Amino acid sequence: MTERTLRGKVAIVGVGETTYYKHGKSPDPEFVLALKAILAACADAGIDPRKIDGFASYSNDRNEPSRLAAALGLPDLRFSNMMWGGGGGGGAGAVGNAAAAVAAGMADCVVVYRALAQGQFQRFGAAAPGGVASGEPALNAPYGLMSPAQRFAMRAMRFMHENGIGHNAQRAIALAAYAHAQRNPRAVMHGKPLTAEAYDASRWIVEPWRLYDCCMENDGAAAVIIVPAERARDFQHKPAYLLGSAQGSEYRNGARGHNAPLYATSSFTTVAPRLYGMAKVKPSDVDVLQSYENFTGGVLMSLVEHGFFKAEEANEFLVPENLMAPTGKLPLNTSGGNLAECYMHGLELQIEAVRQLRGTSTAQVPDVNVSMVISGPMVTPVSSMILGSGETL
Amino acid sequence: MTTATYLRPGLPTPVPENDGLDKPYWDGTRRGVLLVQRCKACGTWQWGPEWICHKCHSFDVGWEEVAGRGRIYSWERAWHPVHPALKEQGPYIVVLVELPHAGNIRMLGNLLGDPRQEVRIGAEVEAVFEPHDDAKPPFTLVQWRYGG
Ligand SMILES: [Zn+2]
Numbered sequence: 001m002t003e004r005t006l007r008g009k010v011a012i013v014g015v016g017e018t019t020y021y022k023h024g025k026s027p028d029p030e031f032v033l034a035l036k037a038i039l040a041a042c043a044d045a046g047i048d049p050r051k052i053d054g055f056a057s058y059s060n061d062r063n064e065p066s067r068l069a070a071a072l073g074l075p076d077l078r079f080s081n082m083m084w085g086g087g088g089g090g091g092a093g094a095v096g097n098a099a100a101a102v103a104a105g106m107a108d109c110v111v112v113y114r115a116l117a118q119g120q121f122q123r124f125g126a127a128a129p130g131g132v133a134s135g136e137p138a139l140n141a142p143y144g145l146m147s148p149a150q151r152f153a154m155r156a157m158r159f160m161h162e163n164g165i166g167h168n169a170q171r172a173i174a175l176a177a178y179a180h181a182q183r184n185p186r187a188v189m190h191g192k193p194l195t196a197e198a199y200d201a202s203r204w205i206v207e208p209w210r211l212y213d214c215c216m217e218n219d220g221a222a223a224v225i226i227v228p229a230e231r232a233r234d235f236q237h238k239p240a241y242l243l244g245s246a247q248g249s250e251y252r253n254g255a256r257g258h259n260a261p262l263y264a265t266s267s268f269t270t271v272a273p274r275l276y277g278m279a280k281v282k283p284s285d286v287d288v289l290q291s292y293e294n295f296t297g298g299v300l301m302s303l304v305e306h307g308f309f310k311a312e313e314a315n316e317f318l319v320p321e322n323l324m325a326p327t328g329k330l331p332l333n334t335s336g337g338n339l340a341e342c343y344m345h346g347l348e349l350q351i352e353a354v355r356q357l358r359g360t361s362t363a364q365v366p367d368v369n370v371s372m373v374i375s376g377p378m379v380t381p382v383s384s385m386i387l388g389s390g391e392t393l
Numbered sequence: 394m395t396t397a398t399y400l401r402p403g404l405p406t407p408v409p410e411n412d413g414l415d416k417p418y419w420d421g422t423r424r425g426v427l428l429v430q431r432c433k434a435c436g437t438w439q440w441g442p443e444w445i446c447h448k449c450h451s452f453d454v455g456w457e458e459v460a461g462r463g464r465i466y467s468w469e470r471a472w473h474p475v476h477p478a479l480k481e482q483g484p485y486i487v488v489l490v491e492l493p494h495a496g497n498i499r500m501l502g503n504l505l506g507d508p509r510q511e512v513r514i515g516a517e518v519e520a521v522f523e524p525h526d527d528a529k530p531p532f533t534l535v536q537w538r539y540g541g
Contacts, residue, residue: 131405131406132405132406132407132408133405133406133407133408134407134408134409134410134411135410135414135415136441137405138405138407138408138409138410138415138419139407139441139501140501141404141405141407142400142404142405142406142407142532142534143400143487143501143502143503143534144400144404144471144476144479144482144485144487144503145471145487145501146475146476147473147475149473150469150471150475150487153469153471154467154468154469154487154489155467157467157468157469157514158466158467158489158514161467161514203472203473204470204472204473204484205471205472205473206469206470206471206472206473207469207470207472208469252447255441255447256440256441256442256443257440257441257499257500257501258489258499258501259440259441259498259499263466263467263499264467
């Protein structure tokens, strides 16, 4: 029996994004943003948009594939897929789902997309006023536990307590993102550098997280195009081959009322080993990493669970110079990421991972062959993926 | 004058799920009784509530009264108000409390007292029932304070 794997079966050949706006500032409705990002990805690949035959997204994206297919005049919609779960946990997973469809012959050209216009719709960080709460929210909301930051802070607090991790570890993640954003003219925080002093002086959102530990909220859209590996060289740019994809979460991660047995995790303890197993690479092979920052503490746990260092090494490893492109040991969030480029729900991280393989990042790491993305820590399910150059196949 | 409740009124009112799953818990708090799930078939403690025992898959998951004490497993202090009712609140503490005498299930609540007090993971806490009799419908929250 042949090995069941996605390794080397598909490639990302096009990436597209709209201008990134502060939340509520998009001049376009959300559906227009989605269309613009998809068309930009097609233009980047050099493909006729009518060749698209599938869509995959996550986090209950409001822009349905059938409406997109009708709007774009697609002759044949062959695949449409929504990954369960909120937050950005499905960012890499949606690529994996699209890849599975392409590898299995269900579709030939699948777009993974995400569009957000938080002025048109409600913001993530704001709770709906009044009313009643039932089920899981009944256990949380009456205690003032409502926003994503409030839902996840206690996981990071426990992890930092168990492992003696100080605030400087989280600060390094924020400083690296902001430093990279200063080199990226697309970044919402371009021209707004962050110093350690400004970080330390920033207000608490919810301990252990200050303002700069939390992602922005933005409007915009992003899209990537996935085709079979055998066609990947027919397009304009160097292909980014999918080496590995994994999603899910460990034992009873979703137990209600904060009763996940492991609790102090970013949900990747079983996902990460499966990812490396499929990709056939080790953490030390990863040249550059994009790791979804909803909150810096989530990145901290993601890096540990993906084996870049042990929890007890976090204080030593997480210093800005180790995370900076091009010379750091582990260049991290090289576009500025969710903290400082744009909170495009993490899909901007997939695009930056592709840029690093093409050699076109504004904070380029030399000779990238293995480029990794971790999506949406602490929610469930989560996902991560590894892209590789042609040399890794 | 101090308010009768730890957080100002106006936050969402907890109500049992429309399938009745957690109704015994909410009814219990109104009587000052802390009820959590315990499987009648295998004795496994379970929280939050679910229709099936995660250990043995029995649907005969009963409710058992537990002593309202535990120790702080994790905590957070919220500063940024995300809800209109919290605009004038100032900081407040949420604790996650594990109950060693009930299979280490964990329960949420606010830590009563000074919202700027130091919080110690592992510290012993005891439950306090906080009625909200004027809410529609009325409900009672389980809160926590040092001691026990
Ligand atoms: Zn049982």
